[in-house]
Amino acid sequence: xxxxxxxSQDVARLAGVxxxxxxxxxxxxxxxxxxxxxxxxxxxxQLGYRPNPLARAMITGKSRIIGLVVAxxxxxxxxxxxxxxxxxxxxxxxxxLVFTAANxxxxxxxxxxxxxxxxxxxxxxxxxAMSSDLTARCAGAGIPVVLFNRGQPGAGLxxxxxxxxxxxxxxxxxxxxxxxSQIAHIAGWQGALTGRDRQRGFVEGLADLGVEACGxxxxxxxxxxxAAAARVLLDxxxxxxxIFVGNDHMAFAVIDQARAMGRVVGxxxxxxxxxxxxxxxxxxxxxxxxxxxxxxxxxxxxxxLLAQIADPARASQQIEIDGPLVVRTSARGEI
Amino acid sequence: xxxxxxxSQDVARLAGVxxxxxxxxxxxxxxxxxxxxxxxxxxxxQLGYRPNPLARAMITGKSRIIGLVVAxxxxxxxxxxxxxxxxxxxxxxxxxLVFTAANxxxxxxxxxxxxxxxxxxxxxxxxxAMSSDLTARCAGAGIPVVLFNRGQPGAGLxxxxxxxxxxxxxxxxxxxxxxxSQIAHIAGWQGALTGRDRQRGFVEGLADLGVEACGxxxxxxxxxxxAAAARVLLDxxxxxxxIFVGNDHMAFAVIDQARAMGRVVGxxxxxxxxxxxxxxxxxxxxxxxxxxxxxxxxxxxxxxLLAQIADPARASQQIEIDGPLVVRTSARGEI
DNA sequence: CTGAAAGCGCTTACAG
DNA sequence: CTGAAAGCGCTTACAG
Numbered sequence: 001x002x003x004x005x006x007x008s009q010d011v012a013r014l015a016g017v018x019x020x021x022x023x024x025x026x027x028x029x030x031x032x033x034x035x036x037x038x039x040x041x042x043x044x045x046q047l048g049y050r051p052n053p054l055a056r057a058m059i060t061g062k063s064r065i066i067g068l069v070v071a072x073x074x075x076x077x078x079x080x081x082x083x084x085x086x087x088x089x090x091x092x093x094x095x096x097l098v099f100t101a102a103n104x105x106x107x108x109x110x111x112x113x114x115x116x117x118x119x120x121x122x123x124x125x126x127x128x129a130m131s132s133d134l135t136a137r138c139a140g141a142g143i144p145v146v147l148f149n150r151g152q153p154g155a156g157l158x159x160x161x162x163x164x165x166x167x168x169x170x171x172x173x174x175x176x177x178x179x180x181s182q183i184a185h186i187a188g189w190q191g192a193l194t195g196r197d198r199q200r201g202f203v204e205g206l207a208d209l210g211v212e213a214c215g216x217x218x219x220x221x222x223x224x225x226x227a228a229a230a231r232v233l234l235d236x237x238x239x240x241x242x243i244f245v246g247n248d249h250m251a252f253a254v255i256d257q258a259r260a261m262g263r264v265v266g267x268x269x270x271x272x273x274x275x276x277x278x279x280x281x282x283x284x285x286x287x288x289x290x291x292x293x294x295x296x297x298x299x300x301x302x303x304x305l306l307a308q309i310a311d312p313a314r315a316s317q318q319i320e321i322d323g324p325l326v327v328r329t330s331a332r333g334e335i
Numbered sequence: 336x337x338x339x340x341x342x343s344q345d346v347a348r349l350a351g352v353x354x355x356x357x358x359x360x361x362x363x364x365x366x367x368x369x370x371x372x373x374x375x376x377x378x379x380x381q382l383g384y385r386p387n388p389l390a391r392a393m394i395t396g397k398s399r400i401i402g403l404v405v406a407x408x409x410x411x412x413x414x415x416x417x418x419x420x421x422x423x424x425x426x427x428x429x430x431x432l433v434f435t436a437a438n439x440x441x442x443x444x445x446x447x448x449x450x451x452x453x454x455x456x457x458x459x460x461x462x463x464a465m466s467s468d469l470t471a472r473c474a475g476a477g478i479p480v481v482l483f484n485r486g487q488p489g490a491g492l493x494x495x496x497x498x499x500x501x502x503x504x505x506x507x508x509x510x511x512x513x514x515x516s517q518i519a520h521i522a523g524w525q526g527a528l529t530g531r532d533r534q535r536g537f538v539e540g541l542a543d544l545g546v547e548a549c550g551x552x553x554x555x556x557x558x559x560x561x562a563a564a565a566r567v568l569l570d571x572x573x574x575x576x577x578i579f580v581g582n583d584h585m586a587f588a589v590i591d592q593a594r595a596m597g598r599v600v601g602x603x604x605x606x607x608x609x610x611x612x613x614x615x616x617x618x619x620x621x622x623x624x625x626x627x628x629x630x631x632x633x634x635x636x637x638x639x640l641l642a643q644i645a646d647p648a649r650a651s652q653q654i655e656i657d658g659p660l661v662v663r664t665s666a667r668g669e670i
Numbered sequence: 671c672t673g674a675a676a677g678c679g680c681t682t683a684c685a686g
Numbered sequence: 687c688t689g690a691a692a693g694c695g696c697t698t699a700c701a702g
Contacts, residue, residue: 284620393678
């Protein structure tokens with residue numbers, strides 16, 4: 001019942017050539033005569049032969065597998081990124097070993113160990129940070145790493161993010177321009193550069209216009225935490241008329257919370273997110289937000305990673321991609 | 336700069352034993368004396384040795400890699416499933432090669448080829464169907480397959496789904512019990528057993544109570560298609576007072592559409608979904624829906640797959656897991 | 671261009 | 687329990 005697996009030996013026998021000849025026909029860049037190629041291809045076709053990538057990986061040290069480490073899959077931004085990353089890499093002949101890591105150094109450590117065992121050719125981490133000794137280990141093993149949607153100050157790793165500081169500034173200008181002066185920020189998490197940058201741009205942008213944020217709380221990228229922060233802000237003596245939230249995922253929770261407190265979002269309180277995930281455009285939220293240009297971020301990530309795989313000596317690069325503010329009804333251009 | 340990779344040879348040399356001895360210490364079930372084990376472990380520790388899984392895979396034919404084929408990652412149900420599946424399998428020492436496939440036979444065919452090349456020990460397909468010849472090829476290659484949230488009539492494959500027929504019945508009883516008589520259904524897709532089963536249970540359930548659906552349209556698991564269907568239904572001469580939608584993802588679009596037409600959901604029109612994804616519980620939708628017990632479905636999937644890997648002769652099994660109707664404000668118990 | 675041979679890092683009979 | 691040896695399916699110098 002089980003098909004015996006067919007090897008290059010079988011093909012060689014049928015084609016009347018050596019096993020090395022078969023290997024050369026299937027090795028890009030190796031030389032073989034037209035006649036040999038024809039005979040081998042015919043035999044391979046007939047037998048249904050396909051080279052064993054595991055054997056190939058063992059000998060070349062190139063597995064054509066990319067490790068993808070993701071967390072926060074409940075934030076719609078990451079499944080969307082995973083899907084596009086996976087498609088783009090598949091098109092380049094790579095395969096994706098996915099790891100869902102709790103965002104703890106411990107979990108990530110285990111994952112990186114596994115990735116190194118499988119001799120992945122490169123690693124993409126989405127949304128998780130890496131400690132510096134993990135970084136060092138990957139570098140030591142010669143495995144290129146690209147951080148997706150996270151920066152790592154001073155680690156010398158490549159990263160692809162949106163222009164977070166400028167994004168924060170855009171929101172500040174927009175809200176002040178709309179006439180708000182009581183403006184609060186529910187940030188991501190101070191431990192993540194992404195969140196810090198958005199906050200910094202936002203606070204600086206406000207300052208440039210002579211405004212100071214009336215509230216600043218970490219939402220930890222978590223719905224419950226963000227909702228609790230919103231409750232505190234809106235319950236205050238002088239509640240904000242506008243809230244900038246560190247990402248869309250939390251902004252949805254903030255909107256739910258505001259509505260539960262009887263506020264009409266977009267009228268009583270303006271709410272702005274960051275990401276522009278698909279859900280932001282759905283009728284129930286219609287969220288004003290800064291778009292992270294996912295397709296371009298994915299392209300840049302794949303390009304950077306493959307370039308580093310091709311040339312390990314290549315310098316790492318930090319890429320920032322600018323995205324527009326998308327205005328919807330959760331925060332209009334005027335009060 | 337690059338750490339030379341350390342092999343079992345290196346460990347053997349340092350420990351003063353043969354290379355085979357090292358291998359045995361790291362092979363579960365192989366026999367080695369306490370003394371040998373101690374020496375080898377110490378040497379391995381010192382050198383930072385970890386067995387090369389690729390080499391091991393080539394010789395044993397077991398890669399400890401599971402292929403996971405997913406589509407529809409914009410439907411929140413699947414990222415959630417992916418995350419849990421990945422965690423559960425990681426705990427069992429397996430790794431997940433993820434493929435995002437367009438739901439076409441062509442795309443799936445390519446993916447299956449790749450999976451077979453990588454000698455995956457098993458395949459889980461979430462949300463995609465497989466043609467019968469693909470099924471035959473996997474069987475021929477001795478690779479166990481489990482369908483997650485999809486059935487495949489007559490293919491002899493294992494599958495794990497919720498009790499879809501019964502789920503459809505529950506919705507019928509609920510809506511009729513609430514006093515509705517003008518009831519429509521926006522189904523999934525007739526090409527998918529899951530969708531057909533939900534529809535069948537629903538229609539039969541209505542019939543048992545002497546009610547006939549006033550509208551039946553396929554939503555193709557697509558937001559736009561589902562919204563268009565809702566518009567047609569609600570624009571009709573005798574619009575339904577209740578709509579059962581084939582999954583939550585489409586139900587959100589139906590709610591958005593109904594609201595855009597000025598209807599108050601839960602009062603003017605009752606809407607029921609299927610899945611109970613996290614978003615269903617969020618304030619903006621608060622969707623009444625049939626829960627698919629994700630954790631139990633994942634457990635059953637992993638268990639079935641590993642059992643079939645351990646014993647390839649094992650008969651396939653179709654597992655159905657019952658889930659409750661969760662009542663929220665989009666459709667209450669009474670009109 | 672091509673074949674014989676070595677070797678990638680392991681596991682597993684085979685003898686002791 | 688243990689070592690020497692064969693072999694998993696390939697790629698790649700090495701000679702022709």
